[in-house]
Amino acid sequence: MTKRSVTLIMIVLLLSYAPVPDYSPTEDNPIVQSLDRTVERVEISPDPNSIQDLGSPLIYSGSEDLRVIRADSSIGVYTLAGLLPSVQMSTELTQPRNDLAIVLVDGEVGLWEARMAILEVGNIEVRSTIPPSGFLVQAPPDDITALSLVEEVEAIHVVPAGLLVHPDLRLANGEQTLLVEVLGWKDSDLNRHDKPGMGFDDTLNIAASLWLQEYWSPEPGRMWGLITSDDVDEIVKHPSVAYVAPMPVLVLHNDQARVNMGINTVESTFIT
Incomplete structure (x- = not known):
């Protein structure tokens, strides 16, 4: 029994060294098809009319139209002479804030150039642009006074506290x-x-x-x-x-809620 086992193991080991049969396609074996080694390169170019293609940026050059020297705010119109109010507010809200000012700039100067000129004054922030030619700026009082030296600035006006209050709270x-x-x-x-x-x-x-x-x-x-x-x-x-x-209040309104949820069906089915 031991000799048979040894013989079987030897046969298995020798089989691993046997040559592999050649199964390459021949005329006698038409069933086996050869693999085509030809490589075809497909290039996918972006469609210029496709949304995926961002394309080249469009750059336009030109000049701004001349602007009227005024600022149309939510409480009235600021002109060179001052504020022409268009709303009512309590007396307390008409008091000015000394850290804010409405600055009117030259209508022949670009808004961006005027903004940069204002910021060069120093410790100052442009909080908002008020069309067509105004800026709401914030700064310490001394820096607001210094704005009068900026060539592009035509007028500086005080800001009543009511400008920063919602219309429903002004009265x-x-x-x-x-x-x-x-x-x-x-x-x-x-x-x-x-x-x-x-x-x-x-x-x-x-x-x-x-x-x-x-x-x-x-x-x-x-x-x-x-x-x-x-x-x-x-x-x-x-x-x-x-x-x-x-405070903003979110209200959900659906006058068909009872119908959509089948309230009438539930009330008629489940009776207590």
Whole structure:
């Protein structure tokens, strides 16, 4: 029995050295097909009319049209002579904020060039462009005064606090308790911040702690809380505050809800 086992193992080992049969295709074996070794290269070019092809950027050159020297704000029109108000607001909200100014620039100068000239003054931020020829700027009072030396600047006007208050709050009076949203200023990347910068020792948290009740911040640069209507003009004086508005309320309305959910069917089927 042992000899048979040894013999079987030897046969298996020897078979591993046996030559592999040639199965290459021949005329006698027409069933086996040879593989075609030809390589075909397919190039996929982007379609110039396809949305995937961004194409070359289009660059246009030209000049701006001449602009009227004024700024059309939400509370009225700023001219060289001053503000022509178009809305009503409480006396308290007509008080100016000394960290803000409306700057009117030369209508023959490009807005971008005028903006760069304003920023070169120093410690100053352009908070908004007010068409056709105005900018809302924020800076310490001394830097706002220095803007009068900029060649492109035609006029500088004060900003009443009411410009930064929602229309629904401008005439609010009495001891009403309001749910409001207080916003901070945006940077060049459109991100809101709690601090205005430029050396102002103020934050949204400081303003909220003084004038809001049950306040909290859902994200940087935004505060929600309760405020009495008499205190709206106080919180909007803070340099960190860019806008005060009623709290946005989301309301879902569907007058077909009962039909869609089959309430009538449920009420008639399940009787208690």
